[in-house]
Amino acid sequence: MPRPRLSIHGLLWTVFTAIALCGLSVPSPSRASDEEVRDARRPPLVVVRAVGSVPGSDARMACRSLLAQLQVRCEVREARPLEVLASAIDQERGQVDARKGLELLFRDRAADALIEIDLTDQDIFEPGKPFVFGLASLSDRIAIISTSRLRSADPDVYASRLTKLVMHEGGHTFGLHHHDHDDCVMRRDPSVASLDDAPTTPCDRCRGKLTRRAKTLARPGQLALDRARGLLARRDPDSARQLLLGTVWAGEYSPPILHEFGIAFAKSGQRDDAIGIFQFLVEESPDHARGHVSLGMALQARGEDGDHAKAIAHFERALELRPEWTTVAAHLNQMRRNG
Ligand SMILES: [Zn+2]
Ligand SMILES: [Zn+2]
Incomplete structure (x- = not known):
């Protein structure tokens, strides 16, 4: 019997929503709390x-x-x-x-x-x-x-x-x-x-x-990111997921850290997790061009029904945000040519 697949994207939103419902401050990349700023300087x-x-x-x-x-x-x-x-x-x-x-x-x-x-x-x-x-x-x-x-x-x-x-x-x-x-x-x-x-x-x-x-190493979430990378390298994605969820729960992250979590999961072959993280990232930070590109790449690599079209949409969004990104433009043209 196949193992039920838990969506990391769903879990991340559950954590995020719980933080909001509890009346805690929801971390915002553009409006870091005083504590985050203090932490970031440690x-x-x-x-x-x-x-x-x-x-x-x-x-x-x-x-x-x-x-x-x-x-x-x-x-x-x-x-x-x-x-x-x-x-x-x-x-x-x-x-x-x-x-x-x-x-x-x-x-x-x-x-x-x-x-x-x-x-x-x-x-x-x-x-x-x-x-x-x-x-x-x-x-x-x-x-x-x-x-x-x-x-x-x-x-x-x-x-x-x-x-x-x-x-x-x-x-x-x-x-x-x-x-x-x-x-x-x-x-x-x-x-x-x-x-x-x-x-x-x-x-x-x-x-x-x-x-x-x-x-860079002083960023909130860096310790969890490093630990998660170590766990993924040692084939323990479950513990790495726990670390990621704990990091979101604690609000100790920024868009670049989330992006690097996604890259780490993608590199270790946990593609669905990576897609979930990148989706969460671009929903929270719609202007994160790299997030759109990474999501597009992961969707394209997965290649399930609808992934191709979604990947194109994310590459297009990245280009709207950064029109000078020529490698993304070339990649998008290639995808369109190949249908
Ligand atoms: Zn030197
Ligand atoms: Zn040496």
């Missing part, structure tokens, strides 16, 4: 945690490094025992598999942390490499840094090495890729000698990106 929260016997001073130093250079909040949270990484230890190599380690840490991460940086004194590796100083997931915004090869008789040298790694892996958690430039902390440094030669700060280009990302 820098993203980075949590630093030790795994195993890393001194608390290292975790505090990591936070200080981030606070000195990035628009973030940073908190050192309680250390976790090394056992959380047990199943990531490669007994033959005597090292922690950093990729497996990141997955374990992701499952156990701080609920309120937009970004989490974990410090371990265990040596870590990535398949194909003898060791790595650290590893980060750009999408999950979590990083693991090993202090095992950083030790030095000179505490300043140790502090400098750790700062560079925190900035480098922290940059990844902001979504930055490598930038192999002498003057950039986002360059790759495969040896201690190379790390000692590296700068502690990002280049101007990467600094600009980090500043812009910090603003």
